[in-house]
Amino acid sequence: MPDDFFKVQRPLTPEQWSFLSETTLDKWLGARPASVAYCARCVQSNQRPRIEFDNEGVCSACRYWERKGAIDWASRDAQLTEILNRHRSKYGSYDVVVPGSGGKDSAYVAHQLKTRWGMHPLNVTWAPFTYSEIGMRNLQAFVHSGFDNLLATPNGQLHRKLTLLSTALVGDPFLPFIWGQISYAFHIAKLMDIPLVFFGENGEAEYGGSTETENLSGMPTSAWSDNYWKGVTPTKMVQIGQDMGLISGEEALSISRFYFPPDLNGGPRSLENYWYGYFTEWRPQDNYFYCAEHTGFAANPEGRSEATYSKYASLDDRTDGFHYYFGLLKFGVGRATSDAAHEVREGLIDRDEAIALVKRYELEFPDRNYDFFLDYTGLDRDKFEVLANKFRADHLWVQRNGEWALRHPIWETQAT
Numbered sequence: 281m282p283d284d285f286f287k288v289q290r291p292l293t294p295e296q297w298s299f300l301s302e303t304t305l306d307k308w309l310g311a312r313p314a315s316v317a318y319c320a321r322c323v324q325s326n327q328r329p330r331i332e333f334d335n336e337g338v339c340s341a342c343r344y345w346e347r348k349g350a351i352d353w354a355s356r357d358a359q360l361t362e363i364l365n366r367h368r369s370k371y372g373s374y375d376v377v378v379p380g381s382g383g384k385d386s387a388y389v390a391h392q393l394k395t396r397w398g399m400h401p402l403n404v405t406w407a408p409f410t411y412s413e414i415g416m417r418n419l420q421a422f423v424h425s426g427f428d429n430l431l432a433t434p435n436g437q438l439h440r441k442l443t444l445l446s447t448a449l450v451g452d453p454f455l456p457f458i459w460g461q462i463s464y465a466f467h468i469a470k471l472m473d474i475p476l477v478f479f480g481e482n483g484e485a486e487y488g489g490s491t492e493t494e495n496l497s498g499m500p501t502s503a504w505s506d507n508y509w510k511g512v513t514p515t516k517m518v519q520i521g522q523d524m525g526l527i528s529g530e531e532a533l534s535i536s537r538f539y540f541p542p543d544l545n546g547g548p549r550s551l552e553n554y555w556y557g558y559f560t561e562w563r564p565q566d567n568y569f570y571c572a573e574h575t576g577f578a579a580n581p582e583g584r585s586e587a588t589y590s591k592y593a594s595l596d597d598r599t600d601g602f603h604y605y606f607g608l609l610k611f612g613v614g615r616a617t618s619d620a621a622h623e624v625r626e627g628l629i630d631r632d633e634a635i636a637l638v639k640r641y642e643l644e645f646p647d648r649n650y651d652f653f654l655d656y657t658g659l660d661r662d663k664f665e666v667l668a669n670k671f672r673a674d675h676l677w678v679q680r681n682g683e684w685a686l687r688h689p690i691w692e693t694q695a696t
């Protein structure tokens with residue numbers, strides 16, 4: 281398919297552009313600490329939303345990792361056994377919904393539930409904006425390794441508009457994906473009367489975030505809006521799009537219901553959701569090796585992903601580099617930091633190696649799909665620059681010789 285298929289022919293009016301270029305909605309931007317600090321153990325920054333640092337300068341993700349060493353895994357295993365025994369179907373009908381795009385983590389969960397626990401998972405996928413070649417290949421490999429899958433792909437024109445709004449207002453192109461990724465799974469569970477949903481890991485606890493959910497076995501629906509959606513629900517965004525004349529009334533009426541969380545209160549059976557990573561130790565690299573062996577998962581044939589050194593995480597979407605890039609602009613935390621921080625915790629690399637990797641890759645621009653991203657959102661390079669710079673906070677960024685630089689990068693502030 282030629283790339284110009286994805287081109288948006290929709291010039292913004294001056295009023296629309298001035299609103300987009302001047303308005304900022306991410307509720308976590310105001311919560312950034314004024315001075316930058318890095319975890320004394322890993323390489324994570326105190327700017328990461330909701331992360332907590334204790335008085336020894338250690339981040340909540342590292343403390344969580346430490347506490348995980350004391351978890352009674354046998355007791356967690358018994359809890360999992362009880363849950364699955366209660367739900368396992370006798371005659372082979374679906375008994376658990378596993379949301380996933382074909383990546384290593386969801387494939388691992390589905391494969392474990394099926395082969396280790398004798399469950400009958402239905403895998404559900406909320407489509408990436410546009411599948412990368414390797415992402416689609418991995419989804420196909422997963423399905424062909426023995427799984428049923430439902431793939432929901434929302435209206436491509438409306439999805440572009442929501443992506444433009446999310447990029448410009450929230451600084452996260454992924455928001456429309458994240459809405460559907462959570463909501464769609466619960467819709468299918470409800471529609472098909474499968475009252476059990478298994479996600480992968482509790483990202484807040486594993487990678488640094490709020491400690492409130494640390495001891496929960498599943499995702500509290502009350503946390504969706506603030507923690508996962510940055511305070512911007514799909515309802516709110518569609519309304520903004522309508523108010524600025526970007527989304528028509530007819531489009532708003534016909535928008536897929538799968539963006540919006542379903543009402544989980546009604547119905548004869550209550551719906552349970554869990555993180556598989558609550559019951560068993562969660563190691564992303566092990567999931568990669570596991571899926572390479574069992575579900576045909578392949579790493580990125582183009583080598584490492586841009587702005588990091590890894591080649592097996594977050595590969596499905598051609599726009600994923602921009603999700604990480606805007607995180608770097610807003611919080612000074614990019615893709616290399618995200619990968620290196622958990623690898624330090626897992627003991628795969630030491631902190632000095634991590635700092636060297638962050639220094640080498642963190643600031644790399646996701647050039648490979650830049651033109652594609654501009655076509656998809658209808659932005660041009662000038663407008664993209666305006667939006668990018670809007671999200672650079674003064675306490676994080678400085679211009680030196682016409683180039684943007686981090687004021688306090690870890691490689692300059694930490695002795696190695």
Ligand SMILES: [Zn+2]
Nearest residue numbers: 319322339342
């Ligand atoms: Zn840490």
